[in-house]
Amino acid sequence: MRSFRDQRLPNDYEELLRLERQLNRGLRKKLEVQPVGSRPYQAYNLFFYCNGYVDELGTTRRRHHVFLEFPKVYPMEAPPTLKRVSALFHPNIYPHGVFCLG
Helix, strand or coil, X not given: CXXXXXXXXXXXXXXXXXXXXXXXXXXXXXXXXXXXXXXXXXXXXXXXXXXXXXXXXXXXXXXXXXXXXXXXXXXXXXCCEEEECCCCCCCCECCCCEXXXX
């Protein structure tokens, strides 16, 4: 019998693809979803395309890379983790790259 996590991961993948299709309607790409590993995917490289600050000096960049991972105890004991890979300045992102989801 498959675990609840293994049953849920394919649905999460389909939801990410649905979000990618929804956001990319029109002329400009806004989200790119790249699964990591094999099915059921447990991690993703996500690329967001929007202007954003990368430091306190006001430097901006259009392409931002974050890493989304579903831990072994997901969803019953822990939520997914989201960590920035490329520089991004935001009050809800810790200096080591982890997002404050609370």
